[in-house]
Amino acid sequence: MGPVVMPPGKKAEGPSSGSVARGLSQLYQDTEAADLSLALSASLSRAEDEELTSLSWLHESTDLLTSLGHSGLRSVSPLQDANGGREPSSSPSSSPEPSEPPYHLSTGPSRKPPYSFSCLIFMAIEDAPSKRLPVKDIYGWILEHFPYFASAPTGWKNSVRHNLSLNKCFKKVDKDRSQSIGKGSLWSIDPDYRHNLIQALKKTPYHPYSPRLPKPPTSPSASPQQYHSPPLWPGSPLFRKNGGVLLQVPQRVIQHSSRVAAQGLFPVIRPLPLSPVSKRTTAVRSALGDYLTRGKNSLCSDSPPPSDDQQEDHTYSSSQSPTPKGSLSAHSHGQEVTVTEVKEEQKDFPLDASPPPSQLLQRRRLLWTKGHLRTPGDTLPLKKRRAGNLLVKEEEDEEMKEAAGSLLHLAGVRTGLNKNAQRACKVQKELKEEASD
DNA sequence: CCACAAATAAACAAAA
DNA sequence: TTTTTGTTTATTTGTG
Numbered sequence: 001m002g003p004v005v006m007p008p009g010k011k012a013e014g015p016s017s018g019s020v021a022r023g024l025s026q027l028y029q030d031t032e033a034a035d036l037s038l039a040l041s042a043s044l045s046r047a048e049d050e051e052l053t054s055l056s057w058l059h060e061s062t063d064l065l066t067s068l069g070h071s072g073l074r075s076v077s078p079l080q081d082a083n084g085g086r087e088p089s090s091s092p093s094s095s096p097e098p099s100e101p102p103y104h105l106s107t108g109p110s111r112k113p114p115y116s117f118s119c120l121i122f123m124a125i126e127d128a129p130s131k132r133l134p135v136k137d138i139y140g141w142i143l144e145h146f147p148y149f150a151s152a153p154t155g156w157k158n159s160v161r162h163n164l165s166l167n168k169c170f171k172k173v174d175k176d177r178s179q180s181i182g183k184g185s186l187w188s189i190d191p192d193y194r195h196n197l198i199q200a201l202k203k204t205p206y207h208p209y210s211p212r213l214p215k216p217p218t219s220p221s222a223s224p225q226q227y228h229s230p231p232l233w234p235g236s237p238l239f240r241k242n243g244g245v246l247l248q249v250p251q252r253v254i255q256h257s258s259r260v261a262a263q264g265l266f267p268v269i270r271p272l273p274l275s276p277v278s279k280r281t282t283a284v285r286s287a288l289g290d291y292l293t294r295g296k297n298s299l300c301s302d303s304p305p306p307s308d309d310q311q312e313d314h315t316y317s318s319s320q321s322p323t324p325k326g327s328l329s330a331h332s333h334g335q336e337v338t339v340t341e342v343k344e345e346q347k348d349f350p351l352d353a354s355p356p357p358s359q360l361l362q363r364r365r366l367l368w369t370k371g372h373l374r375t376p377g378d379t380l381p382l383k384k385r386r387a388g389n390l391l392v393k394e395e396e397d398e399e400m401k402e403a404a405g406s407l408l409h410l411a412g413v414r415t416g417l418n419k420n421a422q423r424a425c426k427v428q429k430e431l432k433e434e435a436s437d
Numbered sequence: 438c439c440a441c442a443a444a445t446a447a448a449c450a451a452a453a
Numbered sequence: 454t455t456t457t458t459g460t461t462t463a464t465t466t467g468t469g
Contacts, residue, residue: 116442117443118443135457135458135459136457153445155444155446156444158445158446158447159445159446161457161458161459161460162444162445162446162459163443163444165458165460172459182453183452184452184457184459185459441467442468443466443468444464445464445466446465447462448460449459449462450459450461451457452457452458452459453458
């Protein structure tokens, strides 16, 4: 997959139509954007007024936002760095603002992206036609789309690798022995865990270190939806393929369309009825939420709650997450989406043991249970074992054990656990795993 | 203060 | 040999 990154022009690939799109493009050029949010909001309103059947405008608006957000078109201050300032070395920015606004309230080139490394990697890989990338290209993608890293301390690459290694969601693909890509191998998304990544993205944590959904500000005008931005990123396949609404889709719909899921995640959602303007609005609003709310926060005060009320659905909640010790913030705990989606995805998972649907359902149900009972710490699926050693059966056993453990936790056992005890447990568990290897 | 997730740092080995 | 890649452990940071 040649150059990792999509050329800047790539996004134009969709049929560019609709005056809104044009307007946004215009906006893009004109922006000195003190009132960017206003302008966007205006575009949005126009979108509602016009019967646009094409969603390309959404693409463009997304691109616009991304550009503004990450390339610093915004005339906002050369922002206080995202406390990449933590890193001693080469933090590009110098002025440490005492009261630094949350990420979604401030953007700029020097701003650390709101995405966790897991998400970044996920996006990179998903954006690759072949859905697999060597680390180098992952770096490239990230650099391309998040210039922040260009000037960030080099440690981020280490973090990327660390994430790849540690996070079960990522799987090394055995290189085509015939075709060497140089050092290392290709990385792909483990279909079994893709959902978690999606969930992570879905939650798009604007507060980088906060896996949970932040509480909505006290201000009534700021609706929680702003934290539910879909995985928008330049050239996102989600956008290209789904008109940008993928993750705005009500869970139920996803569930219902999941039969197609065997072909991959995104096509599943694509067939969604996109017609209702309100839906588009919601999508965009959600996408633009942070921008809209920031400028004149009254602008989006009228927006209805997002269609995917994941919050109520606990979609975000803790984990069946394959989150290993420190990796991903995908706290999907299963739920309907998982049940269906993952089940389907399993099909294309080359693992030998691909249990029949019923079993899978059962398993998913178990996962669901787990998600509700377990504490995230219990799930640490240290990607210890080499890829390929994972047998579904084994996982099921593990899950059984863990579920049981969770029950214990629920019963209060957990309260007695201090860190050391947990570590001990972990070690024990790993030993067990290794034994079963 | 604690638990937790994620980021970061670093040591180290293996591969190219 | 050097650089890159991959794994692992430990520590730090931010949040609830």
